[in-house]
Amino acid sequence: MHIVVCTKQTPDSAAKLTVDEAGNVSWGDSPIIINPWDEYAVEEAILIKERFNGEPKVTVISMGPEEALEALKHAIAMGCDEGIRVWDEAFENSDTLATSYVLAKAIEKMGDVDLVLFGKSAIDSQTGQVPIEVARRLGFSPLTYVIKIVELDIEGRTITVERLLEQGRQVVKAPLPAVIGTVKGINEPRYPSFMGIRKATRAQYPVWTGADIGVEPDKAGAAGSGVRWERIFPPPVREGGAEIIEADTPEEAARILVDKLMAEKVI
Amino acid sequence: MDFALTEEHKMVVRMVRDFAEKEVAPYIKEYDRAHKPFIKAMERMGELGILGICIPVRYGGQGMDYISLGLACEELERVDSSLRVVLSVHVALNSLGLLQWGTEEQKQRFLVPQAKGERFAAYALTEPGAGSDAAALTTTARREGDVYILNGEKMWISLATIAHNFLVFAVTDPQAKPRHRGITAFIVERDMKGVTTGDIHGKLGVRAGSTGWIAMEDVEVPVENRLGEEGEGFKIAMSCLDNGRYTIGAGATGLIRACLEASVKYALERKTFGKEIGQHQLVQQMIAHMKRDYEIARLLYLRAGWLKNQGIRNTWQTSLSKWFATEASFAAASNAVQIHGAYGYSDEYDVERYLRNSKGACIYEGTSQIHEIIQAQYVLGYREDRPLRCELPAYDPEEWQREA
Known part of the structure; x- marks a missing residue:
């Protein structure tokens, strides 16, 4: 069995993002880390590997420049078997459409993939589109918002998962191969182990270019993207206000508070 | 370099x-x-x-x-x-x-x-009457056949009520001259008959830590639990301190960083006289001192760590790291409270805990005064390192990572 985890490198969630007048986004000298949502996907892949006595192979891939190595190293230090960076200058400025194309081509090249795991979205762009697009391109079963893998039947080639939806939980069964978008709560990601850290710093991380995976140049990068950035600007600063409710008794204060919350349609 | x-x-x-x-x-x-x-x-x-x-x-x-x-x-x-x-x-x-x-x-x-x-595991050197003057300890170990009989009390021992194993230093030869040549090290286990422990209450800081006492009454410790040779205990104690002080120097560096981070955050938020307090030069001075001390403390402990990796004796470098970083962390925490003003005086913010926690390290594992004396003695030529029978092994990645 072969599991692939797709990861992305993002600025640390504690980073202070700034946007200058020209629309350049900066997060200062904040470190680049593995997208925090992806840690759930990595953990789930390792849990599956452990459940099947270490038999499944877990490959982590990331499309990105040299900085993407941080995400790969983190995943290897957690327990993934190998890491591959997919990058080409032609992949610059890819939107989700172009990104999913490149990732799907890389997964196709591996040939024997049964499961592809993603975090629910990336904390920088927050689109959550890539897992669905990759599933569509590969013809794999798309299973998003997965909070639990109920059953993985390797011989029967099916997977049963619980999805966390706004309306409640939904249990679905789908044929393998499948793409899974994980959500927070599916597990508690482990810290990298010291042995894992040593492995991660000594591992080789091959780079697959567009030519290596058969990418058509006009389908990747800005050329292959449907989204155009017209203007980038910081959102207006939200003005907060506080009001102290004065009343003779706590009950009276609570009643006034409830009225106000209802008037504002908060409750 | x-x-x-x-x-x-x-x-x-x-x-x-x-x-x-x-x-x-x-x-x-x-x-x-x-x-x-x-x-x-x-x-x-x-x-x-x-x-x-x-x-x-x-x-x-x-x-x-x-x-x-x-x-x-x-x-x-x-x-x-x-x-x-x-x-x-x-x-x-x-x-x-x-x-x-x-x-x-x-x-x-x-x-x-x-x-x-x-x-x-814990380390039990200090006694009610023996702190800086470590050779003045009174816990005794009397050999009887294949066991030593230990009697005495240890004080200010971290993890006293939690640890399973204690490295205890006791006098095996009361006649030895100088006294420290009569000290021997033992591995005492909590479940040995005659071992009792308790916590010390009312500490200024490190309140989430365990500090206590160990009393030993006719505790029979087998010969195979003796660490090193008879009379080698003081050397063992001091060599252990070379490592303990290293961790204190490194830790105090982290405490300075905590003070610096908290102070910078607060200085950018809090406004007085129409501007954020980071704009006031006297606040800047306190923050600059924290930054300076953090960088110095970090270099000092990393050098000591590098020397340990190389297998080079590092007693004075480690002492310097510990002395400088702990005193600097006390100053940094005091200034962090000052920057936070009245809020810093309450436990709503972390800085009052930093101040209480920083003081202990200026006292344990060699008071700041002991470290000043150590530094002066090295420079004046009154003190020199002599080779030990067993040195801390240099770090060798292959050796450290082989399975058996």
Whole structure:
């Protein structure tokens, strides 16, 4: 069995993002880390590997420049078997459409993939589109918002998962191969182990270019993207206000508070 | 010369920082207020391998180097001193002492479970009447056949009521001249008959840590639990302090960083006289001093760690690191409270805890005054290092990481 985890490198969630007048986004000298949502996907892949006595192979891939190595190293230090960076200058400025194309081509090249795991979205762009697009391109079963893998039947080639939806939980069964978008709560990601850290710093991380995976140049990068950035600007600063409710008794204060919350349609 | 941390070091820093921020920072105030040791955090440090970070893999450890130990201490004490104290006593004062001086049998019996975090370890040198004057200890060990009979009391012992194994120093030859030649080291186990322990209450700081006393009444300690030779105890005690002080210097560096981070955050938020207080020059001065001291303290402990990796004796460098960093952390914490004004005086903010926690390290493992004397004595030529029968082994990645 072969599991692939797709990861992305993002600025640390504690980073202070700034946007200058020209629309350049900066997060200062904040470190680049593995997208925090992806840690759930990595953990789930390792849990599956452990459940099947270490038999499944877990490959982590990331499309990105040299900085993407941080995400790969983190995943290897957690327990993934190998890491591959997919990058080409032609992949610059890819939107989700172009990104999913490149990732799907890389997964196709591996040939024997049964499961592809993603975090629910990336904390920088927050689109959550890539897992669905990759599933569509590969013809794999798309299973998003997965909070639990109920059953993985390797011989029967099916997977049963619980999805966390706004309306409640939904249990679905789908044929393998499948793409899974994980959500927070599916597990508690482990810290990298010291042995894992040593492995991660000594591992080789091959780079697959567009030519290596058969990418058509006009389908990747800005050329292959449907989204155009017209203007980038910081959102207006939200003005907060506080009001102290004065009343003779706590009950009276609570009643006034409830009225106000209802008037504002908060409750 | 290379000042860069390796990729491994950077990943160790990130891992320990994540652990401390996620699993300790949200709860530490509660434990500190309740004067309650954070046992769960200790157990997690064991599970994660932090309690055996720089011990060779074949002795149950993680096979990282001595610099990793220092970096872990910096990250832990940035969140709370009590966590770093655990590394100081369990790893540096006890486990590294076993690695340096223990027989193979002792390493298998005691070091392996300690490095795996299955057993906690402490270091018992100080007594009610013997602190800075360590050779004045009165605990006795009388040999009778294959056992030693230990009697006496140890005081101010970190993890006294939690540890399973204690490295105890006792007088085996009361006639020895000078006195320190009559001291011997023993591994005393909690479940030995005659061992009782208790906690000390009313401490100024490190309230989420365990500090207590150990009383020994006719405790029979088998000969195979003697660490080193008879009369070698003082040398062992001092060599252990070379490692303990290293972790304190590194930890105090983390405490300075915590003060600096808290002060910068507050100075950018709080406004007085129509501007944020970071714009006031006297606030800037306090922050500049913290930054200066953080950078100096970090260089001092990393140099000591590098010397340990090389297998080079580092007594004065470690003493300097400990002396400078602990005094600087006390000053930084005092200034951090000052910057926070009245808020800093309440436990709503962390800085009052930093101030209370910083003072202890200026006292234990050699007061600042003892370290001043050590520095002067080296420079004046009154003191020199003599080779030890067993030196702390230099870090060798292959040797540290081989399985058996």
